[in-house]
Amino acid sequence: MVFKKLLGALGMGGPSVDTVLHHPHVRPGENLIGEVRLTGGNQDVDVEHVALGFVTSIETEHDEHAGVEFHRAVVAGRFQLREGENKTIPFELPVPWETPITSVHGQHLHGMTLGVRTELAIAKVADKGDLDPFSVEPLPAQEKVLEAFSQLGFHFKSADLEHGHLHGLHQELPFFQEIEFFPAPQFAGRINEVELTFITGPHGMDVVLEADKRSGLFTPRQDAFGRLHVTHDEALTTDWARHITNWLEQVIEHRGAMGHGGEFAHHPEHGHQGYGHYEDDHRRGSGMGGVIAGAALGAGAGIVGGMVAGEIIEEIFEDDEEEF
Incomplete structure (x- = not known):
């Protein structure tokens, strides 16, 4: 330009x-x-x-x-x-x-x-x-995680940036990205949505999951958090679909077992082919909540459905002086 x-x-x-x-x-x-x-x-x-x-x-x-x-x-x-x-x-x-x-x-x-x-x-x-x-x-390691969400039947909802830092993780930037998904059919009615965050470095990445659990008869709506650290090479051979499914099933089973602020009373999952483990994560940085909300999409959208044509970014930046 x-x-x-x-x-x-x-x-x-x-x-x-x-x-x-x-x-x-x-x-x-x-x-x-x-x-x-x-x-x-x-x-x-x-x-x-x-x-x-x-x-x-x-x-x-x-x-x-x-x-x-x-x-x-x-x-x-x-x-x-x-x-x-x-x-x-x-x-x-x-x-x-x-x-x-x-x-x-x-x-x-x-x-x-x-x-x-x-x-x-x-x-x-x-x-x-x-x-x-x-x-x-995405990096090849990140692609493997995104592909697992698609294989499980999750559908892309929107992506946004949150200002702040995740508890217990080292971040260079003053914000982190959340990629939001509608629940896969097997979790429909039990989970509202799942959010995915990558904190990536030259030697590996942390995969952070947030599950928004539906409220029950005697339990309020709750958020659960899990985290897994892998190297870039380990991410390529990890069975992400299995680990995501197992973690979400345990999130649902532990209805009412979470502490305040989205902390689990028990680790959702231990052990990961010798790579590490999911950890309870109290991810309260400065300013949580939805950002740049995306339009809700139908169940048949898929991971690429719900994304818009690349040309739209040109329109986004046309009035950047006003927007930024």
Whole structure:
């Protein structure tokens, strides 16, 4: 995208910027590769720096939407851009391991917005341009978990970002992603929905599950939490469908056995092919609750059904100045 928003600071005829992404589809831990193309205006200017930032939208503690720049890199320091000069700045920007997933098999996850914003600083004025959207596909380890949900008959509902940190887990980013599913037929009537969160690093990932249990005759509606840590290689050979099913069955059996704040009185599951175990998890970060609520979908949607065409992200970012 091209922006010419320096006009207010420099007068008419200021420089323009076009950021081009060579491969707008990446995975966590990879590099977003592209180049920033500058075109000089009607006078020479001293550029102090060119920076790129990853921007997304989350819901804060008070149910207010806020734009968050969660990763930033300066791709060029001080230089002079002459009148009418064309200058290209290549970049490779690392994608943080905890970057939220925005698409699966090329289909955009409803509720997710993500883009890279270019900042050009001249004469002590830092001007941020439009957002260039890019998509983040799941890692192979994450795909295995998502495939298990699909095989079990869960159907995608929506995805959102929660501000805060999960208890007992190390996070680099100030938010975490929740991918929400309607219950599979075998759990219909017993569970309202299941939410999936990945906390991923270079050596492995934590898979966090939240089950929203339906209320019973003598028990109120309750949330249950479980967690499993695996390496990336272990995730590829794990029988996720079996472990998800076993955990949910135990969640249902322990109706009324949960402590306050979503803690189990007993571990839902012990042992995992020597890899680790599910743990009770009191996941109360700053500001829990639904964010960027997705539209409810029918039971036949499937994991990709309920996602919207990738082009919609272009519309999401058209009015980003107002949204963010």
